[in-house]
Amino acid sequence: MATAQEKSSVMAGFQAVIPLVLGYFPIAFSFGVAATRTGLSPLEAFSLSLIVFAGAAQFLAIALLASGAPVLVAGLTLAAMNLRHLLYGPTLLQRAGEDRSTRWGWLWAFALTDEVFGAALGALAKGQRFSEGFMVILGFGAYGSWLAGTVAGAWAGGGALDSWPAVGAALDFMLPALFLALLLSILSARQVPAILIAAAATVVGTWYGSSTLGLFAGMIGGAVVGVFGRKAEAVDAG
Amino acid sequence: MRADVLQLALMAGGLTYLWRYLPLRLNLGDMPKDGLLARFLAATGPAAIATLFIAEMLPLLQDTQAVQGRAGVGVLAVILAFVWRKSVVFATLAGAFACGAAAALGLS
Numbered sequence: 001m002a003t004a005q006e007k008s009s010v011m012a013g014f015q016a017v018i019p020l021v022l023g024y025f026p027i028a029f030s031f032g033v034a035a036t037r038t039g040l041s042p043l044e045a046f047s048l049s050l051i052v053f054a055g056a057a058q059f060l061a062i063a064l065l066a067s068g069a070p071v072l073v074a075g076l077t078l079a080a081m082n083l084r085h086l087l088y089g090p091t092l093l094q095r096a097g098e099d100r101s102t103r104w105g106w107l108w109a110f111a112l113t114d115e116v117f118g119a120a121l122g123a124l125a126k127g128q129r130f131s132e133g134f135m136v137i138l139g140f141g142a143y144g145s146w147l148a149g150t151v152a153g154a155w156a157g158g159g160a161l162d163s164w165p166a167v168g169a170a171l172d173f174m175l176p177a178l179f180l181a182l183l184l185s186i187l188s189a190r191q192v193p194a195i196l197i198a199a200a201a202t203v204v205g206t207w208y209g210s211s212t213l214g215l216f217a218g219m220i221g222g223a224v225v226g227v228f229g230r231k232a233e234a235v236d237a238g
Numbered sequence: 239m240r241a242d243v244l245q246l247a248l249m250a251g252g253l254t255y256l257w258r259y260l261p262l263r264l265n266l267g268d269m270p271k272d273g274l275l276a277r278f279l280a281a282t283g284p285a286a287i288a289t290l291f292i293a294e295m296l297p298l299l300q301d302t303q304a305v306q307g308r309a310g311v312g313v314l315a316v317i318l319a320f321v322w323r324k325s326v327v328f329a330t331l332a333g334a335f336a337c338g339a340a341a342a343l344g345l346s
Contacts, residue, residue, distance in 0.1 A: 018327055019325075019326040019327035019330060022327050022330070022331060023327070023330050026334070040243065041239065043239050044239055044240060044243045044244075047239065047243065047244060047247050048243070048246075048247050050247075051247040051248060051250075051251035052247055052250050052251040052254060053251070053254075054250075054254050056293075057250060057254065061246060061247075061250060064246075065242070065243065065246065071242050071245045071246050071249070072249075074246050074250075075245070075246050075249030075250050075253070076249075076253075078246070078249075078250035078253075078254070079249070079250055079253035079254060079257070082250075082253070082254040082257055083257055084286065085254065085257040085258045086257050086260075086261050087261070087282045087286065088258065088261075088286075089258060089259070089261040089262040090261045090262075090264060091282045091283055091286075093262065095283075102262045102263070105259060105262040105263075106259060109255070109258040109259035109262055110255055110258065110259070112258040114286070114290050117283075117286070118283075118286075118287050118290075119326070121283040121287075122326065165341055166338045166339070166341040166342035167338060168341075169305075169308060169337055169338050169340070169341035170334045170335060170337050170338025170339075170341070171334070171338075172298075172337075173298075173308075173309065173312045173333060173334050173337035173338070174330065174334045175294050176291060176294035176295050176298070176309070176312070176313075176333075177312060177316050177329070177330045177331075177332075177333030177334050177337070178326075178330045179287055179290045179291035179294055180291050180313060180316045180317070180329075180333065181316055181320055181326040181327075181329035181330045181333070182287050182326060183284070183287045183288055183291055184316070184317065184320045184329065185320070185324075185326050186283065186284055186287065187284075191281075191284040194281050194284055194285050194288075195284055195285065195288040197285075198284075198285040198286075198288040198289045198292070199288050199289070199291075199292045201289075202288075202289045202292040202293055202296075203292060203296065206293065206296055211293060211296075214289075214292075214293060214296075215289055215290070215293055218285065218286075218288065218289030218292065218293070219282065219285050219286045219289045220285075221285070222281065222282075222284070222285025222286075222288060222289065223278050223281040223282040223285045223286075224278070224281075225281070225285075226277070226278075226281020226282075226284070226285060227274065227277040227278050227281055
């Protein structure tokens, strides 16, 4: 029998997943349209969303397939691009404190995307207690929206947005808008140095290397600055 | 269905799942809260989200002035909407709507 706390976490999961469902559907729609535009069948587009479930990597996947890149090279490129996900689970568990649990980790880890991680982190920062039910609802609600959006986009076809440039522009901006809103939701003065360094390192890494290097430089650089900032605070407090 | 698409999906999806799941198997129960790894992980979240936002914005900022302009309108709308309602979904949709409206009004 579910405890009151578990029921509360489940309800919180349904509330927290609404932004992800609303944000994911149009982005996945764009992916479905882009995939069919580059020659993938609707089934192939759906399979990528079903198996990979990583937005940016899926957009890169269709570009690599269109360019004729060898499967092994393309697969390893996409996997390298997603290496940042190594940090997400431990970060959430560290924030979860005494509530941490991984009994169903094999399940909810599948859906631990950038946006699900960001939404979970934002909820925990606002006082939500960690539970695996919360994570399953958050992750698989987003997953369902992603699959539905992909199907709708693939069904609409490659030329769906050609006569609607304003809708295309709005859909293109959905993902940065979601990240910015998530960032604002967890923003505090203490984190500003880490955020600024992350932003600067992302720009430098992308300009002088690649977008994947930029992602790594930003995350690692910002986190390292955060470590030293927190250490300095601890010293000052002491 | 083409075999190369399925192979790519299985390889990328399988490895991505491992990146997401295997770290959960690490025992973090005894990790000191003021330890190096704990501080690193605590700082990772904001840094990661900031990084992803900048990574999404860079292609828009390197595009035409029209795209830059409507991206700026979208960013402003997200900030104003979040300050007003403190809602992630409201701010996200407001930003996308503002960006689309800017495109419809000529910034395309």
